[in-house]
Amino acid sequence: MLHYCLAHIAYHFSRQLPKRNRAKFQILLVLLVTIFLSPQLFVLVRPRSSRYCDQPLLHNLTTFIIFTFLMTGFTFLLTLMDPMPCELKAAFHTFGVGSFLQGVLTTAFTIAAPQCVNTTPELYYLSLVLSVLSMLATVFIVPLIPFWLLNNFYPGMLLNPGSRAGICHRPVADCSCLWYV
Template sequence: MKMSGVKDRTGYQMLHYCLAHLAYHFSRQLPRRNRTKLQVLLVLLVTVFLFPQMFVLARPRSSRYCDQPLLYNLTTFIIFTFIMTGFTFLLTLMDPVPRELKVAFHAFGVGSFLQGIITTAFTIAAPECVNTTPELYHLSLVLSVLSMLATVFVILLIPFWLVNSVYRGMLLNTGSQAGICHRPVADCPCLWYFEN
């Protein structure tokens, strides 16, 4: 029996990468001794983030027939949420962040991006699922839109990350408070990149 969870699961994946990335950079704005408060806040946010997914997964109507495997996708999405939570806690606790963890996190981002494309494709292909599995379809639709927004955000930042990695400090050098982009992002360097 095909399930309709796959769509919303995929769309949310790039969102997972974006949320963990933003949490990392926002944690760097806080003094090390105050990051415990951020950890408590993250637990609350993850709980709020997981609740709709678990609610829809537990709904009896979610297991009804749908042309697209949305329910399987939702299960995958929940697994990615737990992986995102692990990355978020590691990235906010470690200072400095080991290179291996950065590489693993960016690999997770690539997987999230691919999952987002698949979710969006499943959601577009399953308009009839709104009649059989409405909660699952609507969650999939919301997650697809959020994923697309997160993907656009990350894609807009990629050229800046690349230029700054090739020409260290040209765009943003937080240590010397210099660079072309220093003034526009002086209040929020958290949007940029993983510092060495």
């Protein structure tokens, strides 16, 4: 859920900026993605990472890197497109489910691989950090799911910007809703 959460946060930060300043935000995103991707690629190319480990941590890291590239694409699309097509929303939320499953697998593989700290320490510790970050992102996103569902099935009940009504209108009068994508 880490990738989905990061793209979701970037989307909401970009919506707080005027359209003419979003190019600067895109440059900042490139720097942040580079910082996020660098340790993953560093551990992937280390010769010690290819040593034997009972759990498929190296394959999981490769999948995590693929999800990072997908997150980068979604982040740029979400921050650039102002009226967002329904297809992009559906693809992004499907990506969120895949990101959740990736976080669960990363956590499960890391918990089951304490012996890998002796053979592949960098890979194990990176998997441990990514597992903790995935769990924290899940804790952040899961409470928003009921709001997304209510907003989908009963539009305007939570927030109706046109009529300035809804349960959540007062708390979010000056900022966008976290559950809205």
